[in-house]
Amino acid sequence: MSQTGFESLLQYRDAIYAPDLLVCAVTHLDLVTLLSREALNFEGICQNCATYPRPTAVMLTLLRAMNILERENGRYRPTPAAQRYLNANSPDSLVPYYRSIQNRPQCLEFFEVLKSGKPAGWSSKKDGADWLSAMQAPDFAQAFTDAMDSRGKILAEALAEALPMSSHSRLLDIAGGSGIYACKMVDRHPHMQATILEIPPVDAVAQQSIKDKGFAGRVSVQMGDMFQALPEGYDVHLFANVFHDWALDNLHKLAQNAYSALPPQGCILVFDAHLNTDKDGPLSVAAYSCLLMHSTLGRCYGETEITETLCETGFRDCSILPIAADRSAILGFKQDAQL
Numbered sequence: 203m204s205q206t207g208f209e210s211l212l213q214y215r216d217a218i219y220a221p222d223l224l225v226c227a228v229t230h231l232d233l234v235t236l237l238s239r240e241a242l243n244f245e246g247i248c249q250n251c252a253t254y255p256r257p258t259a260v261m262l263t264l265l266r267a268m269n270i271l272e273r274e275n276g277r278y279r280p281t282p283a284a285q286r287y288l289n290a291n292s293p294d295s296l297v298p299y300y301r302s303i304q305n306r307p308q309c310l311e312f313f314e315v316l317k318s319g320k321p322a323g324w325s326s327k328k329d330g331a332d333w334l335s336a337m338q339a340p341d342f343a344q345a346f347t348d349a350m351d352s353r354g355k356i357l358a359e360a361l362a363e364a365l366p367m368s369s370h371s372r373l374l375d376i377a378g379g380s381g382i383y384a385c386k387m388v389d390r391h392p393h394m395q396a397t398i399l400e401i402p403p404v405d406a407v408a409q410q411s412i413k414d415k416g417f418a419g420r421v422s423v424q425m426g427d428m429f430q431a432l433p434e435g436y437d438v439h440l441f442a443n444v445f446h447d448w449a450l451d452n453l454h455k456l457a458q459n460a461y462s463a464l465p466p467q468g469c470i471l472v473f474d475a476h477l478n479t480d481k482d483g484p485l486s487v488a489a490y491s492c493l494l495m496h497s498t499l500g501r502c503y504g505e506t507e508i509t510e511t512l513c514e515t516g517f518r519d520c521s522i523l524p525i526a527a528d529r530s531a532i533l534g535f536k537q538d539a540q541l
Contacts, residue, residue, distance in 0.1 A: 203522060207424075208356050209327065209528075210405065211487045212527050213489070213527075214495065216475075216489060216490040217486065217492075217493075219492040220264055220488070220489035221307060222308035222312055222454055222492075223261055223264055224264065224265070224268065225300050225306065226304070226309045226313050226316070227229075228288050228297060228300045228315045229304035230304060230366065230408060231251050231299065231316070232288050232290055232297075233261075233289075233535075234270070234284050234288040234290075235289050235291060235297070237271065237279050237280050238252070238279075238280055238289040240479050241278060242278060243275040243277050244259070244276070244278075245275045252315070254317070254318070254319030254387075255319075256319060256320065256449065256495065256501060257315050257316045258316065259360075260488075260494075260501045261276060261316070262494060263477060263488045263491060264491070264492060265484045266482040266486045266488075267482055268279055268483070268488075270284040270288065271284065273482075274492045276365075278389040280328065283363070287391055287449070288300075290304075290319065294480070294489075295372045307326055308326055308496075309413060311323075311496065312492075313328060315496060320403055321333065321334075321362075321496065322496050322497055323365055324336050324342075324497045324498070325363070325497070326430055326496075326516065332497055332498065332499075333346075333447070333497045334447070336375040336403065337523060338403075338481045339403075340403045340406075343403045344407050346458040347380045347404055347407045347408070347465065348380070350379050350380060350443065354363060354379075354380065354383060354525075355382060355386075356433065356471075356526070357525070357526060357527065358382045358383040358385075359386050359390075360525050360529075361386070361473055361529075361531060362383075362387045362389070362390035362391070363522075364525055364531065365531065366388075367387070367393075367394060367438070368393075370438045370469060370511075371395065371437065372392070372395055372396070372398070372437050372438065372440045373387055373392050373394055373395070373396040373397070373436060373440055374399060374433065374436035374438070374440065374463075374494075375396055375398050375399065375440045376399045376428045376439055376440060376441050376444060376460075377399065377401075377428055377441070378440070378442065379398075379400070379407075379408065379413050380412075381408045381423070382411075383398075383440060383442045383473070384396035384397075384398055384417075384421045384440070387440075388417065388420045389404040390439065393443070394420075395420050396422075397421070397423070397424050397436070398412070398422070398423045399424050399425075399426045399433070400423065400424075400425065401425065405423050405424075408423045409423045411519075420491050421524060428444075428456060428459065429455060429456070429459070430459075431459065431462035432459045432460060432465050433439070433463065434495075435462070436463070437464065437468045437470075438468070438470075438471060439470050439471065440462040440471045440473065441473070441474075442474075444472075444474075444498070445474055445508065446474050446491075446501065446502055446503065447474065447498045447500045448498075448499055448500045449499050449500060450503070451510050452499075453503070453508075454514070454515065457512055457514075457517070458515050460515075461515050461516050464536045465536070466486075466536055466537050468535070469534070469536075470512060470517055470533070470534045470535075470536075471531055471532075471533055472508055472512075472533075473530075473531045473532075474503070474508075475527075475528055475529050475530075476503060476505045476508065476529075476532070477503065477506060477507055479506050484528050486528045487502050487528050488502070493522070496506040505522050505530070506523040508532045509522070509532060512532070513534070516536070517535060517536060518534065519534070519535045520532065520533065520535075521533050534537065
């Protein structure tokens with residue numbers, strides 16, 4: 203399958219929750235009607251809707267990416283099409299049409315996440331645990347790690363091919379899951395060795411996965427918590443699809459841990475689906491962020507949010523490298539090193 207086909211199939215899966223968040227915004231919050239009366243800033247929307255900042259930010263990014271809302275001077279207002287069709291007071295309103303499906307389980311879950319700030323059960327499982335809690339169960343950890351491994355076979359190869367690593371030789375793949383990114387990296391760069399840092403029970407899953415891939419001699423597994431002091435002796439720290447599971451405060455902690463453990467000339471590498479600087483797209487990333495907001499403590503972050511986090515920690519020469527499927531790598535260097 204072509205990379206274009208891969209990207210489309212990835213986006214169909216990643217965007218599956220976005221329409222339900224749209225329905226929730228239009229019906230349960232009646233957001234377009236509210237903003238048709240008065241343009242509001244972010245804080246005003248949270249206050250009027252009685253919603254928490256993290257899920258509200260994801261919702262507003264989605265609606266801007268869908269051309270339903272626009273922002274000017276920090277205030278949000280409906281686009282002309284939304285004003286006509288999604289305002290409950292408009293003679294051409296489609297709000298009753300949207301209300302006919304407002305009690306879909308996922309719409310109700312989003313309403314609860316918006317009102318509580320807490321994630322829902324993974325994959326909308328009734329009475330299920332959120333993603334972080336579910337990962338403590340071996341069966342779920344195995345299934346979820348297998349899922350990320352299948353996606354990573356393409357993305358990890360694209361990442362490894364895009365990165366010049368001639369001056370770096372030891373990779374720490376933090377929360378590396380199945381080890382697919384580390385394996386692809388050492389395969390593409392034969393001079394490198396790698397270690398996966400994972401918590402139980404994922405560390406055992408990673409051990410077997412690496413063995414099955416034939417990389418047991420070049421990729422090892424170390425049990426450890428990324429929120430504690432990181433092991434030293436590595437000149438590249440990779441966070442692949444990690445930051446999006448956590449709140450912004452957690453990202454500062456992770457960046458600081460990496461900076462403390464890396465040597466001079468060390469590199470931090472954040473690979474993820476990132477929003478653009480204005481955080482109004484790409485639509486595929488805004489839609490993916492809905493899934494993350496629904497079931498984890500995180501969301502998709504903007505490129506500027508990540509680079510600012512790295513710079514505030516002390517990293518320099520930060521750069522953004524587009525990879526594939528609206529994913530990008532953000533690099534930062536300890537002191538003034540370069541790859």
